[in-house]
Amino acid sequence: MRTNEEFYQALIENVSDCICVINVDRTIRYMNPFAESMLGYKPRQLIGKFIIDFVHPDDLQKVTNTFNKVMQDKSSVQTEEIRMKHTDGSWRIVEWICKNLLNTPAVAGFICNYRDITECKQIEMQLQKIEETYRMIIQNVNEIVYAVKFIEENPFEGIVQMVGDQVKNIIGYESNEFMEDPGLWLRLIHPDDLPVVVEDTQKLIEHREKVTRRYRIRHKNTGQYCWIEDKVVPKFDDTGKLVNIVGVARDITERIHAERAHSEYERMLSTLLSNLPGYSYRCKNDKDWTLEFISDGAFTLTGYTIDEYLVHRTVTCGEKTHPYDRDRIWNEVQEALEKREPFELVYRIITRSGDEKWVWERGRGIYSSKGELLYLEGLVTDITERIHAERDRERLFNELNSKHEQLQALSRRLVEIQEAERFHIARELHDEIGALLTGLKLKIESSKRSAIDAYTANLSEMETLVNELMGRVREISLDLRPPMLDDIGLVHTLMWHFDRYTNQTNIRVHFKQSEVERKRFTMEVETAIYRIIQEALTNVARHADVSEVTVLLWSDQQTLNLEIEDKGKGFNPEEVLASDKTFGLIGIRERVALLGGRLMINSSPGAGTYLKVEIPMDNSRE
Amino acid sequence: MISIVLADDHHIVRQGLRVLLEGEPDFSVVGEAADGLATVSLVERLRPDILIVDIMMPNLNGLEITRKISELPMQTRVIILSMYNNESYVLEALRNGAVGYVLKCSDGAHLLNAVRAAMAGQRYLSPPLSIDAIIAYEQRAKKASVNTYETLSNREHEVFHLVLEGHTNSEIANRLFISPRTVEIHRANFMRKLNLRNYPDLLRYALERGILPPTKDQPEKSKKEEIEE
Numbered sequence: 001m002r003t004n005e006e007f008y009q010a011l012i013e014n015v016s017d018c019i020c021v022i023n024v025d026r027t028i029r030y031m032n033p034f035a036e037s038m039l040g041y042k043p044r045q046l047i048g049k050f051i052i053d054f055v056h057p058d059d060l061q062k063v064t065n066t067f068n069k070v071m072q073d074k075s076s077v078q079t080e081e082i083r084m085k086h087t088d089g090s091w092r093i094v095e096w097i098c099k100n101l102l103n104t105p106a107v108a109g110f111i112c113n114y115r116d117i118t119e120c121k122q123i124e125m126q127l128q129k130i131e132e133t134y135r136m137i138i139q140n141v142n143e144i145v146y147a148v149k150f151i152e153e154n155p156f157e158g159i160v161q162m163v164g165d166q167v168k169n170i171i172g173y174e175s176n177e178f179m180e181d182p183g184l185w186l187r188l189i190h191p192d193d194l195p196v197v198v199e200d201t202q203k204l205i206e207h208r209e210k211v212t213r214r215y216r217i218r219h220k221n222t223g224q225y226c227w228i229e230d231k232v233v234p235k236f237d238d239t240g241k242l243v244n245i246v247g248v249a250r251d252i253t254e255r256i257h258a259e260r261a262h263s264e265y266e267r268m269l270s271t272l273l274s275n276l277p278g279y280s281y282r283c284k285n286d287k288d289w290t291l292e293f294i295s296d297g298a299f300t301l302t303g304y305t306i307d308e309y310l311v312h313r314t315v316t317c318g319e320k321t322h323p324y325d326r327d328r329i330w331n332e333v334q335e336a337l338e339k340r341e342p343f344e345l346v347y348r349i350i351t352r353s354g355d356e357k358w359v360w361e362r363g364r365g366i367y368s369s370k371g372e373l374l375y376l377e378g379l380v381t382d383i384t385e386r387i388h389a390e391r392d393r394e395r396l397f398n399e400l401n402s403k404h405e406q407l408q409a410l411s412r413r414l415v416e417i418q419e420a421e422r423f424h425i426a427r428e429l430h431d432e433i434g435a436l437l438t439g440l441k442l443k444i445e446s447s448k449r450s451a452i453d454a455y456t457a458n459l460s461e462m463e464t465l466v467n468e469l470m471g472r473v474r475e476i477s478l479d480l481r482p483p484m485l486d487d488i489g490l491v492h493t494l495m496w497h498f499d500r501y502t503n504q505t506n507i508r509v510h511f512k513q514s515e516v517e518r519k520r521f522t523m524e525v526e527t528a529i530y531r532i533i534q535e536a537l538t539n540v541a542r543h544a545d546v547s548e549v550t551v552l553l554w555s556d557q558q559t560l561n562l563e564i565e566d567k568g569k570g571f572n573p574e575e576v577l578a579s580d581k582t583f584g585l586i587g588i589r590e591r592v593a594l595l596g597g598r599l600m601i602n603s604s605p606g607a608g609t610y611l612k613v614e615i616p617m618d619n620s621r622e
Numbered sequence: 623m624i625s626i627v628l629a630d631d632h633h634i635v636r637q638g639l640r641v642l643l644e645g646e647p648d649f650s651v652v653g654e655a656a657d658g659l660a661t662v663s664l665v666e667r668l669r670p671d672i673l674i675v676d677i678m679m680p681n682l683n684g685l686e687i688t689r690k691i692s693e694l695p696m697q698t699r700v701i702i703l704s705m706y707n708n709e710s711y712v713l714e715a716l717r718n719g720a721v722g723y724v725l726k727c728s729d730g731a732h733l734l735n736a737v738r739a740a741m742a743g744q745r746y747l748s749p750p751l752s753i754d755a756i757i758a759y760e761q762r763a764k765k766a767s768v769n770t771y772e773t774l775s776n777r778e779h780e781v782f783h784l785v786l787e788g789h790t791n792s793e794i795a796n797r798l799f800i801s802p803r804t805v806e807i808h809r810a811n812f813m814r815k816l817n818l819r820n821y822p823d824l825l826r827y828a829l830e831r832g833i834l835p836p837t838k839d840q841p842e843k844s845k846k847e848e849i850e851e
Contacts, residue, residue: 470727474705484710487683492710495763514770517763554773556817563775 018094022051022110024102026067029109038094038116040087051112056083056091063096070100070110081117093118138164143250146178150234150242155205156198157182161244170228170251172220190216190225204234205242214252226253273297278359278381281317285337285365285376287330288316292375301359301382303352322348322356337365337373346383358387410590428476436469482530490526491517494533494551505541507549514554521560525615528591529553529562535584536564536611544568544609555617559597562613570608573601588613624741625670627653629661629687630703631680639674639703642730649737658682662690665698672737677704677711685711685718692719699740703733709759712751724748771831774812781808785821786828 012019018035020028028051033043039054046054055063059082066078078098083091094114101107138145144167149159160182163175171188178184189197193215200213210233216225230249237243273280279297284290294309308314321329325347336343342364348356363378440462447458477483485493491513498509520526533551540549546568554561577585585601588611592599597615626643628636628651636654643649653668655661658681665673673691677684688700701722702715712723722736725748732748739746747753774782777798784794791809795802818824827833 467727470705478706483678483706484708487677487685488710488714491763491766492708492714495759495766496708496710511766512768512773513766514768514773517767552773554770554815556770556815561773561815563773 017113017115019111019113020051021101021107022112024109026051035114038086038092039084054084056085059083066096066098067110070098074100074103076100084114092116093121139166142166143248144170145246145248147244147246148182149244152242156186156201158245160185170219170226171217172222185217188218190218192216201232204232204245208234208236208242210234226251227256228252276379276381277301278379280377280379281363282366282375282377283317285333285373286318288318289376291317298380301351301357301380302349320349320351322350324348333363333376337376340365340367343378357382357384359383406586410586425476425480428472432472432476433469436465436472440465440469485526485530486523489517489520490529490553493530494553497530497534497537498551501537501541507537507541507547509537510548510550512550512552516553516555516560519555521617525560525595525617528595528615529560529613532562532588532591532613533564535588539584540564540566540568540609543571558617560615560617562611562615564611565608567608570603570605572605573603623650624648624672624737625650625652625668626672626674626737627651627655627661627665627668627670627698628674629655629658629664629679629684630676631656631678632676635676639733642733643674643737646734646737656680658684658687661687665691665696666694669696670698672740673698673700674703674733674737675700677702677706677715685714688715688720689718701733701736701740701746707751709751709756710763712747712756713760713763716745716756722746723751725751769831770815770817771833773815778808778812778815781805782812782824785809786824786833 012032014034015032016034018032018038020031020035023029028046028049031046036043036046039046052060052063059080062080062082066080069078070076076099080096080098082094082096084094086092093116095117096112096114099111101111102109141164144164146163146167147161149161151158160179163178165175167173167175167178173184173188186194197213197215200211204211210231213228213230213232215228215230217228218225228249229252230247232245232247234242235244235246273295276297278301279295280293281289281291281295281298282293284292291309294306296306298309299305302320304315304320309316318326329345329347332345333343342362345361347359347361349359351357359380360383361378361380363376366374366377368374443458443462443465447455447462450458482493482496484496494511494513498511502508521529537549537551540546544566546566549564549566552561552563552565573585577589589599592613592615595615597613600612601609602611603609626649628639628643630636630639633656636656640651640654643651652670653664655664658679661673661675661679662682673687675684675687679687682690684702684704688702691698691700699722700720701724702711702720703724703726704711704715705726707725715723721740722745724733724736724746728748732746736746736748745753747756780798781794784797789797791802791805794805798805813819813824816824816827818827
């Protein structure tokens with residue numbers, strides 16, 4: 001027993017814990033040396049003192065309460081944190097545990113043990129301060145800082161440990177909403193972005209390194225999505241196991257919009273440039289116009305690739321301009337540069353395929369701050385079509401002009417012919433008919449005075465005169481327009497005409513026709529064919545110097561065809577058409593054109609003449 | 623009594639003719655007309671033995687009147703009175719069914735002769751016209767009228783025959799010393815003239831007209847040509 005007591009005595013005297021026994025009157029009955037030294041006292045110095053004399057006044061109530069409690073509930077143990085006074089005047093924070101052992105005869109008091117937790121407390125407070133600082137930082141940055149405990153079975157819905165309050169500003173949710181509902185975050189992500197987020201997160205887990213995720217997330221109230229850039233870092237424990245994921249997310253909606261706007265602007269610019277029928281450039285002011293930049297349009301315009309211009313330098317702008325334009329371009333540009341004015345040029349280029357294209361260029365010199373010429377910049381546009389259109393217009397205008405002149409000449413000629421015809425008819429009437437009528441009149445007058453036998457003789461002379469008169473009238477009328485053309489048709493009119501022609505000119509006409517005699521064509525067609533043949537034969541008689549001519553007339557389903565051929569002197573059709581004084585050929589051409597037909601004249605001096613006419617026959621009459 | 627209708631657009635001419643005709647005791651002028659269409663209806667109504675009609679009439683000329691009347695189921699015989707002595711007019715008048723053609727410049731007796739000849743079922747042409755001259759003219763017209771094959775030019779004929787014999791364009795070009803392109807043109811020309819579309823058409827055309835020359839053997843190359851068509 002004695003030994004046992006000594007054992008406990010030694011034990012208590014030497015533990016590094018504070019143990020004391022307090023009497024009912026709150027005086028200290030026993031205090032082990034460690035407890036005394038903790039407050040700066042030597043052993044036994046505190047025995048018999050009131051414990052509360054060493055307690056911080058603010059904590060007195062706590063101590064009192066402790067005693068009261070253990071008095072009431074004798075089996076309870078009370079723990080309290082109180083401050084106790086050190087001999088150096090400082091307060092030590094202790095964790096105080098009190099138990100009622102009044103009913104234990106060996107003790108008959110309160111057992112209190114306590115330990116100094118001042119250091120702990122200080123560290124704890126420091127930690128609290130640091131945490132507060134961090135919290136302040138976290139709450140005041142624009143980013144949402146969050147931490148999620150990683151759960152291997154459910155890597156996307158771990159336990160949300162912390163979410164910065166900014167989350168409310170950005171997407172309208174309270175941070176605790178995420179803590180309570182781990183799946184919320186995933187559900188807010190834009191469906192289109194979800195696969196990327198999942199992939200990035202798996203990368204984070206597998207490669208164990210931080211990732212940056214970009215995705216859209218839906219706002220709680222507006223329902224609109226905002227862009228989030230989310231930098232996530234995996235955290236591992238000592239064994240290398242992934243324990244949690246810490247992330248910083250921020251709203252990059254504006255930045256994305258700005259980026260979009262910028263790329264939209266660039267795209268627009270490049271669309272504009274690529275849709276330009278030409279290219280822009282920057283070049284040196286030398287005879288080669290050595291390029292520093294040339295836009296894609298150059299390929300479309302010139303057929304040379306950008307690489308050929310800029311990388312391989314196998315082609316220069318200078319050598320691809322038309323040789324006739326080179327010096328002019330150089331001079332015009334230098335002149336403009338001297339005056340520091342922009343220049344405008346129109347010139348030809350030779351494309352890769354050897355074609356000639358017209359371009360329009362506008363450019364200017366770019367100068368350094370010191371005023372020295374750095375390079376030229378400008379735009380080159382394809383205006384080939386415009387130039388061609390202008391040329392066409394010019395050509396058409398000239399054609400129109402010459403047609404107009406021809407028309408005027410024709411109408412002049414028409415008036416002349418009309419006058420000549422009238423003159424001819426007047427002369428026929430006067431000279432032929434008039435003379436015969438005069439003769440007739442004289443005969444009648446002389447008959448009045450003559451004897452009866454002479455009267456009879458006169459009468460038969462008069463009859464002869466009348467017959468002659470009728471013959472003349474018929475001739476004149478046939479000359480003007482053969483009535484058989486209307487009454488009988490083309491073939492017989494032509495046969496009649498050829499007879500007369502042969503009589504007058506001694507030129508035989510070999511006439512053949514096929515599928516024309518029994519057919520009637522429109523009056524315009526028949527008249528045109530008749531007049532064309534008449535005109536052509538007149539030309540043969542006048543110029544060809546032949547004794548025979550062939551006329552071939554045939555019709556098929558679509559056309560009425562005429563061929564007139566002689567083996568005579570021939571002529572140059574182009575020259576004659578250009579300066580036809582009698583308008584014979586021009587008249588033929590006009591008649592054919594009026595009926596929408598085709599005329600072909602093959603002739604050259606010494607080689608005879610072949611004339612072919614085709615008249616479309618959609619308007620024939622049976 | 624021989625009933626006669628007179629058609630001329632000049633009143634004075636009709637008057638003169640009436641005097642001339644009614645000088646004959648058995649002639650009776652039963653009607654007059656001054657217009658082509660009126661003439662036809664008048665003849666239809668009066669059904670005279672003889673119609674004497676001027677070739678130049680308004681609305682319907684004498685030739686047309688003649689054709690219309692000869693198509694009617696009537697015995698009326700038509701005598702054309704004309705200023706024109708051209709054979710073509712006479713031929714056309716006869717073709718249209720006229721039995722007499724009297725020139726306006728001829729003696730009045732010729733018209734009376736024409737009427738009597740018509741009544742006797744004979745044709746009558748006033749001098750200097752003659753049936754022989756008309757027949758000669760008709761022959762000339764017939765001679766001028768050929769089938770389309772004969773309108774082919776000499777070159778076209780040559781090419782036609784060589785194609786018929788089965789030669790290719792380039793062979794023909796070599797043989798005629800012209801370019802294949804020219805052969806092509808000649809060929810297209812006569813095919814169009816003759817309204818032929820392909821080689822079998824050409825062969826049929828030639829066979830029908832007996833154009834196929836008595837050549838050695840049937841052309842072998844025709845098949846190739848046919849494919850090329």
